[in-house]
């Protein structure tokens with residue numbers, strides 16, 4: 001969850017480190033710090049709160065040096081204070097560590113260190129690492145050898161960056177199990193480390209990704225790799241295609257708003273090259289290795305994903321069952337991994353994850369694989385752990401998503417799942433060429449329709465300003481729009497901190513009705529699909545209890561105005577692709593409610609973009 005960066009070269013490290021942290025602030029933002037090495041010693045600056053506080057601290061007490069590491073924190077062990085901010089240093093302040101993850105056995109490791117006289121200054125789990133390194137370095141070890149002696153003793157998850165004035169001019173970076181990425185970026189006479197691509201894009205697009213159990217030794221002119229049992233390792237260099245502009249705000253007030261508006265282009269990119277011109281068949285690239293025979297034999301599919309990706313999984317179940325006739329279930333990864341799931345022979349697990357680093361999703365993938373399932377990942381971030389853990393990968397191709405709350409990755413997930421369901425249906429004979437042609441034509445038309453919805457932003461903003469003071473919200477959906485109700489509620493609560501629930505309309509009588517009064521606005525997704533009449537009945541029940549209804553309806557639905565207090569309209573499209581359109585006004589609504597309430601939309605309190613700890 002935390003962001004880590006490092007620089008080694010000949011330029012002044014501090015502005016580069018702070019610039020990198022600025023790009024990674026979405027990973028954690030309760031405190032930040034940098035450590036720079038110069039003339040046989042380390043200089044540290046740390047600050048509680050947002051990155052700007054660190055910028056002030058550095059401006060008041062400038063640092064100089066061309067080797068350094070930086071960190072932006074999402075607290076797990078120890079409150080978000082300056083003392084608990086990373087980097088952490090040893091007793092002599094000559095070695096520093098930054099860490100993402102949790103060291104589960106830190107208390108066991110700490111006790112003997114304290115008994116031996118090490119002075120701890122924080123409440124974190126991380127600090128044990130640097131004191132353990134201190135003992136190894138005191139024996140004359142190189143930093144990488146000290147790391148190789150210490151890291152196997154750590155239990156849990158860790159991505160780490162280390163520097164030491166005792167072994168100057170280098171950064172050692174390592175990854176123990178799945179604690180989020182470590183990327184090495186190659187420059188000219190300088191090299192970088194970072195937990196995520198946006199921190200590197202301004203400087204280089206030539207990178208290597210560390211896998212679990214791997215370590216990198218990075219100097220200004222060379223990078224080498226080892227496994228954590230000390231063996232030399234050769235790693236591929238990859239050139240990433242994301243451009244730096246994609247990771248900038250480009251004039252928008254927030255990344256979230258930019259990403260909402262990017263959706264038409266992002267969906268076009270997701271669709272690009274996915275349909276074979278001559279046959280009209282959906283095709284994925286070489287990263288999908290399943291054969292047509294394997295597709296035909298699939299007995300069952302389980303879809304997993306956390307948060308927004310979990311809502312995409314619910315839509316995926318609907319699409320795959322409808323178009324390919326394969327029984328599907330949807331699981332929450334943090335539950336799936338611990339409940340001894342039954343995997344049937346030949347079963348496929350579809351893991352959906354924007355970052356490819358969500359620790360519970362990765363664990364569910366490993367659990368399923370160990371039980372004999374084939375694992376397909378739907379993922380955005382190239383080189384992420386999910387791409388390595390999966391047998392097959394379908395990329396979202398949506399560019400970097402920076403705002404903590406997901407928007408364009410969600411619609412890209414829905415489009416990829418739609419394509420995947422058609423792909424399965426074509427190979428299993430459940431979708432004939434004419435139906436394929438219609439379905440695909442609707443997908444290619446989606447960017448234009450989303451553009452039309454984005455054009456209604458002023459109206460949605462006005463609506464948001466009318467309702468921003470509500471304390472609770474209810475989102476109602478049925479059928480394929482049930483996940484849209486869940487996602488609309490999630491967007492609102494994570495951005496605005498208003499309590500919001502999403503529910504299936506048919507469930508209202510089983511408890512939710514007790515909450516309805518004139519103070520809780522109800523957003524009802526009432527599109528002209530097979531369950532339209534049912535949702536209209538639910539709306540009537542709400543209004544009979546003095547509830548206020550905001551209906552999301554098709555733009556040619558004349559009847560709905562008679563049922564609702566407010567109507568938001570979207571163009572008609574086919575039912576199966578419509579969740580990717582219906583969510584867009586809900587994203588804009590949540591954005592403007594949150595902005596009106598003065599919240600930090602890109603960095604909601606207590607949340608982080610990639611959840612790399614349990």
Ligand code: G6P
Nearest residue numbers: 306307308309353354355358406
């Ligand atoms: C966090 C983010 C959500 C995201 C979820 C899953 O909670 O704040 O926006 O949906 O993680 O992330 P993933 O990268 O696996 O899609």
